[in-house]
Amino acid sequence: MHATTPLPLLKRVPPGAWTVVAWCAGLVFTFIARTRLPGESEPGQYPSHLLHRWDGVTFVVLATATALNGGRLLARRPLAACVCLLLAAVLGTVPLSVGEIPMAQFLAAGVALYFVATSCPRRTARIALALALGTLVTFVAVRLFCWGVAGTSSELAVALIAVILWLLGRSAHQVRAHAERLSAQAAAQAVTTERLRIAREMHDTVAHSIGIIALQAGAATRVATTQPEAAREAMRAVETTGRETLAGLRRMLVALRAADAGHQDDPGTAAGPVSGLDDVDGLAATTTAAGVRVEVRRRGRPRPLPPDIDLSAFRIIQESVTNVVRHSGTHACRVTVDYGEDDIRLEVTDDGRGRGTSTDTGFGLAGMRERVALLHGEFHAAPRPEGGFRVAARLPVPVGVR
Structure with a gap:
């Protein structure tokens, strides 16, 4: 059926957790790079003497605490989280005695920058990018001013990676927004199509009723003088049919008054015969023959219904049974x-999977919900516990039909 599927495993991890993982990975890489690994005559980078002192360890602990706080704030206060993660990158770089913020220390801030660009408005994303680039520029400027030496080329590479991460995030944001717009347009088109189909079916119902009225009125005219009682009976039938038709038209026209007049019907679509609840047994027999057993239960006293209600009730059952056949994976309903x-x-129930696929574009539930809304009813569709x-x-x- 048309229900939401569970998110993939990696999608369930919140963005703040990914930044924490990135920070921990950066710390591990920093210490591994300063250790002589198998096959090396010396470490890839010599460790600073600060790493072996209490003040160096203090900087690392403070940087880690600040990064953890940034990951905690990322979902609720993205700019504050970026500030915390950039500050953590600076604090984590101080005990390394290097002239630039290494990529390992900037990795968590880069991950946060990607998530901010993906999920936040354009203005917030631009501010986050400016904070990241400003931090890198400020760090190099301070190094040049105080010590005269800075790793400018290495910092340019880090800045380039930050810009690439930001652009990837904005691209993902635009793709998601475009997909949401397409989904909304498809849903609106499905509702409009369903309204047009209902209007066609109502046209057939009204045409049928008017034909009956014309026949009864003609019969009453012919026997008005010779058989007054038969003429009165025919006119009563005309009155009853006319009242029911007018009531159905009034309900339908009021409900469809908000439909878009600019959408035209497809001239190649032919209207089928008018159906009703009397056809449910035939529908059940056809579906059972196709391999899905349909059990029909009736409660209360069956009675004639207005044509629009009778037709809508049948269409709801028909669409529900069709969804069972297509999506439930069960053999009975x-x-x-x-x-x-x-x-x-x-009510239509089954014991199947209870869920469908997010790529299903049938819009069956949307059409049923629209039918019920047009008749001022109530509609519910959901997996069963x-x-x-x-x-x-x-x-x-x-009231007049009760």
Whole structure:
């Protein structure tokens, strides 16, 4: 069915946790690079004497605490988190006695910069990029002013990586926003298409009713003088049919008044025969023959319904059963039709997977929800706690038909 699938495992990890992992990885790399590994005659980088003193260890501890705080703030206060992670990069660089902020110390800030660019507005993302580049420039400037030596070329490489991470984040942000716009447009188009289909079906219902009225009125005219009682009976049928048709038209026109008049119907789509709840048994037989057993239960006293309600009830059951066949992976479902005093309740349940796929574009639930909303009813569709899926709808019956 059309339900949300679980996120991939890596997507479940919050961005703040990724920054903490990046910081820890940077620390590990820093110490490994200053250790003579197998196959090396000497370490890749000689450790600073500060790393072996209490003040150097203090800087590392303070930097780690600041980085952990930045990871904690990333989801709620992204700019404050960036400041903390950039400060951690500076504090972690001080005991190394180098002329630039190494990539290992800047890695956590770069990961945070990517997530800010991905999830935050453009202004916030630009401020985060400016903070990152400003920190790198300031560090090199202070080194040049105080000691006259700085790793400018190495810092340019770190700055380039920061810009690349930011651009990747903005690209992911734009792709996600575009996908959301496409999804919203597709959902709106599905609703419009469903409204047009309902309008076509209502047209068929009204045409059928007007044809009956014309036949009954013609019969009444022919026997008005010879068979007054038959003429009165025909005119009563005309009155009943006319009232039901007008009531259905009024409900439909009021509900469709907000539809977009600019969308035109597809001239190549032909309207099918008008169906109703009397066809549920035939639908069940056809579906059962196809391999999914449909059990139909009726409660209350069946009675004639207005054509628009009768048709919508059948379409809801039909779409629900179709979804069971396509998505549930089960071999049986149950259809319940409950005739109440002032409404009719529909329920379709199954024992299948209870979920569908995020790439499903059938919009079946959106169409059913739109039908029920047009008739001022109630609609619910969700996985069942005990397993499977449940679709339930309540359609109110007009007072004059009860």
